[in-house]
Amino acid sequence: MFKEFFLLEIKSALKRPMVYIFFLIVALLSFFAVITDSITIGGSVGNVMKNAPVVITQFVGVFSIIGVLFAVAFFNNAALRDYNNQFNEILFSTPISKASFLFGRFFGALMLSTIPLLGVYLGVVLGSSLGPILGSVSAERIGPLFLETFVNNYLLFILPNMFIAGVIVFALAIKFKNTVVSFVGAFGLIVAYSIAGTLLSDVDNETIAALADTFGDRAWTVESRYFTPMEKNTVSPGFSGILFLNRLVWLGIGAIVLIVTYLNFSFKEKQSKAKKQNVKNTTFQLIQKPQVSEAYSSWLQFSSFFKISFLNIFKSVVFKVIFLFALILLVSNIVGGYEYFGLKSYPLTYIVIDMINGSTTIFFIIIIVFFSGELVWNDRSSKIDEVINATPHSSISSLLGKVATLVGVSTFLYIIFSVIGITYQLILGFTFIEFGLYFTNYLYEFLPNYLFFSILFTAIQVFINNKYLGYFVAVLLTFLLDIILFALDVNTNMINLGSRPSLSYSDMNGFGPGALSASWFSTYWLLFGGILLVLSAVFWVRSTGGNAKTRWKLVRVNLKGRNSLILAVVSILWLGTASYVYYNTQILNSYETRDEQEQISVDYEKQLKKYESITLPKVKEIVYTFDIFPNKRDVKAKADLIVKNESNKAIDSIHYNINSDTDPKFTIPNGSLVFDDERLGYRIYELNSPLQPGEFMKIKIEVDYISEGFENGRGSTNIVRNGTFLNNRVIPQMGYNSGAEIADKNDRIKFELPPKSRMPALYEGDSCTADCMTNYLSEGRSDWIKTETFISTSSDQIAIAPGSLVKEWQEGDRNYYHYKVDEPSQDFCSFISADFEVAKRDWNGISLEVYYDEKHAYNTDLMLDAIQKSLEYYIENFGPYYHKQARIIEFPNYSTFAQAFPGTMPYSESFGFIIDLEDTTKNNVIDAVVAHEMAHQWWAHQLLGANMQGGTMLSEAFSEYSSLMVMKQKKSPLEMKEFLNYDFNRYLRGRGGETENELPLYKVENQQYIHYGKGSVILYALQDYIGEDKVNLAMSNFLAEFRYKAPPYPTSLDFLRHLEPQVPDSLNYLIEDWFKSITLYDFRLKEATYVKNETGKYKVTLEMENRKLKADTVGNEIEVPLNDWVDVGLFKDSEGKELLALERIKFNGNMQSYTFTVDTIPAKAAIDPKRILIERVYEKDNFNTVSEKE
């Protein structure tokens, strides 16, 4: 009997959609949490793999708590189904045993409620395999999966948690026979869990807190707290320790409750308390059937359909569960906050809206897909279809009612979520709430999307006329059409259902350049939706049994009158819109598809590579003229160049790369156009009289960027209404551009291109001349040159280019500025225009300036401080600053970076301007970024590496190191560990994801994980070993030799030449180990014990096992003898915040022991306590607790 009830419970539920919907929700959320960073479950995962066992456990933990709501649906149903169907009297009078009935149902429901949580597994497995293919997560962030993780999570979290929740819901349901009570009970369980968490966080005894946790989540937190990243990536929760104990305790409690429920349950229905009768209204008396008038109103019919459908959704269990689920996820994400370098943003409205979108979008999609089917099939599944169909309503009002319901329900949720967002802002004391933005976001982003998909899915259900096939098609269209069109290289939004350019909101620039295009595409799709809707109404045959002929007859009947008129009008509007959209996106603003672009790159290389080494004149002086028209989104740019033949032979032609969207005008004396390939964007001008060696020539280039109509995509985010940000590359550049070649190794094989090296090899001879004539920035087109800019913009904006402001004037309704770069610099200029506020400070004759949006005044003082601190340190340690100004300029958040131009640093809106830095103990991202960009004013703008291996070390590694040193001014070495940690992990993660060769630091090939990550750690360690002053001296000597110096440009070997004299002989091995090879350490502190000696002091002995490894470029490691200086230390506290003793000792061989004599008992001991040496993995095994020797 038990078996029958058990199986029946499962089988009957599997026939209904609920279990699949819940499963799908969990699977999709987990999938997206793995493949993107925008969806998080239970907070961000930090540095570990996106699919690490701890991450999966985190997903399972979170879902098994929220999943209590699933449990309600299944257990409540199991307990109450017979009562609801009034089947109880029949059932309970049959000779079934109470135990098999009750337990069969219970365990059936238990199995069922664990199914949705298995969605985590599907999501993680799919995400791990598809994520890297889709390119939304890099392969280096995906680790191996372990069967153990899945099995143990099921047995330790999913099953027990559903059991505990189930016991409570089941008991409540049987006792009260009321769904609402069951829901409240489950909700109460979640609330009690979170409240208990807060209360118990003060409990000193971790064990009690861990045991008191109903869901085992906190017990696991306690257990995994000190996991190293390595452990996080490999260790699954197991059947031991506090977690296992917790599970046993709660399973026991659950079992007791279940037994009590069983003992109290009886088939005999208890005399249910007479329900309070509704107070009877005065009896209604009408003898005669009242006369009524008939006036068909489509509007009233529509609203009645809307009302009925809305009530149906609103009162359904599925909706309630989805709603609560979304709510809990949103609230936990909001409270968890917007993580960003361990910092949070101010809760600006658009950030909060982003957070709402991130946590809830998937629920809206599910609601629309699922309920579109429910609504279309509601009449039939309620068996009221014949009655409704036989009434004289118009099908279109019924369908519109359903669509309006879907949109209405979504809107209702949007409002609730917005209110939560606003509440959150207010709770944080943030009062600048942009109510209008909640509304415009609804209007621009939300409504067009969800309205269209509501129509589409409703129409699909009508046309497919099979509910589950309809769901399948809807899901297929939503998720697969993108992939199919991608594969077919179809890029237009006109074919991909409902698609339009994505908008991203910026405080500076609103919904941005894509808003116009998005609105047109929305109109296009909504009109298309209109056609679909009318057609569905026409084809929605309300009678059965017809054949094709009679159907067609009915369609013709349906088409008569109003429907055909509507159809005609909507179709004409749609066709009109379609032509206009087509004209704008395909003709006026044509574009190349991905495949076409690839082919152009291939042809460019194949046809033009022969010009790579031709001799061209060098640019010696440039005057830029930029006229920016923000309202029209137009820019007219001009460059007046003076070029010189610096070679020793005559130059007879000049080559230019052209952006194929533009038609620049060149004025080249004696030049005539002899080659012009518009597709590849390449022109050759022949000089009638060749330019002789040493001769100068003037060239004028004019190029206009004119925005016309709207584009298929978002359009340029560089030329925008507020926050235009261009660099000098908008002017055509001379010569063959090897950067346009296809870089991907496999693509090159596919197109039969020869292998391409990432960078020219490091010149290892004595003095580099011929090979060092170009740097990696201007690539030989120019060297240190004079630059000035005339720039104009509209009267409400400020326009900025590098250099000192020479003159500023107004003419007509435009603002004009003339800037001149103070010192000849590399040709690397930014041109910016926006409506700025300006914060200024004068420091020793240098004007420190921050240009910012009026809404973002939060951190401007910190930025000025950061500039000043950087200037102080760099001038003292590296040498003078050659500009009269240091500017930070905000630009819209279409990108997240900061970049250094001479004296001028554009800085993204979302990269510091809105970060909450009020808690000064936390990392200060502004200090870090500003100091880095300021350092580039020395390391890149005064000295630039030759275009070969190792070149970027001299700018990026040096800047990152400089930035660390500025921050070190205010922090202790142990506090610096926090910063170093980022760089450390960046390197270790990066080398794991290297697809070609990892190179030693001095040969870095523009590999970010090496020049930022490894470079900064090594230079930082170096200053710890040989002294800050020595490293800085080597750097300033190096700078002195090459500052603003004409080519040849320096190489990394030139720096090492300056470094060597500063390194004592005993540490000479560091240059070889750290710069010239890939060296990794592996330290393990096996044991740390103390004994008290006769004098009352403590002898602390460290037993260590250490190794030193050298890796080759493909990751093979060989062990080498260890004979190195390494720090060992003792901590006073177990958190490792305060050092008691620190010694640098020589490690000889693998086994090492060392004894300290100290006054007090240390809590912990460590090898390399400052964490400045690069270990193979960033583990905690070089720390250990000090215990008394036995």
Place this chain on the structure above:
Amino acid sequence: MATLSIKNLSKTYPNGVKALNNVSIEIENGMFGLLGPNGAGKSSLMRTLATLQEADSGSAFLDDIDILNNPTELRQVLGYLPQEFGVYAKITAEQLLDHICLLKGISNRKERKELVGYLLQKVNLYDKRNKSVKGFSGGMKQRVGIAQALIGSPKLIIVDEPTAGLDPGERNRFHNLLADVGKEVIILLSTHIVDDVRELCSEFAVMNQGEIVYHGAPKDAIFELKGKVWQKSIEREELEEHQKNHQVISDKMIAGKPVIHAFSDINPSDGFNLVEPSLEDVFFVKTKLNQVVVSV
């Protein structure tokens, strides 16, 4: 005076079953009963007339409304209760009726409220108007179904087995309700409860295997059988033999013993007694005996 005129209506289902076989009939004002065994085609006919099923051939007109080709016009004067009447979960009786009122074009809020109140009171559900219909018993749901069929001022009311599941009291109530609807309306009522027809209908038809096998007034039909229905109380094991020897039209249990009715123009003797024919006998004669016998 409305006339429902059906001519040569035929419908064959894809599985070959002839649901309607050349049905022709004219129905005028008043209550018209449709009798027939399960699968006779009653529901097919009614659903066709309710614009819910398409016919292969033939025509059906309500006065000058072409039902088959102009469903919308018919729906404006139609009240329909299907054989199986379900309801939306979570919607109260009042909300449901209000919704259907609107669909039937009763747009005036006050009139709607009055009408819904009147109908709920008539079907004895006024006290439960704020309850979700889902929780109603089968009979209560059926009463809601009846109420909705009466909404508006229909000219044609089609009710498919309306009394199924009603207790005798409710059935009487329903009969009274239909009687109240007025004489200006055609009420087409299908049932297998012969008493419904006897009590309510001035005219009726018997359907079998997609055809109308009888059409007339109940009393005429009974009169036709006068002197031709014979009854005998037998033992169970004798049934087969009697069926072989006589045209047995029905056998049922009375006080625990089988009682059979046989059709015969003359006294079959063998212990049969002449009985007054009932409408039930008409039903069985028309549906069980073959055409030849009936035409006798």
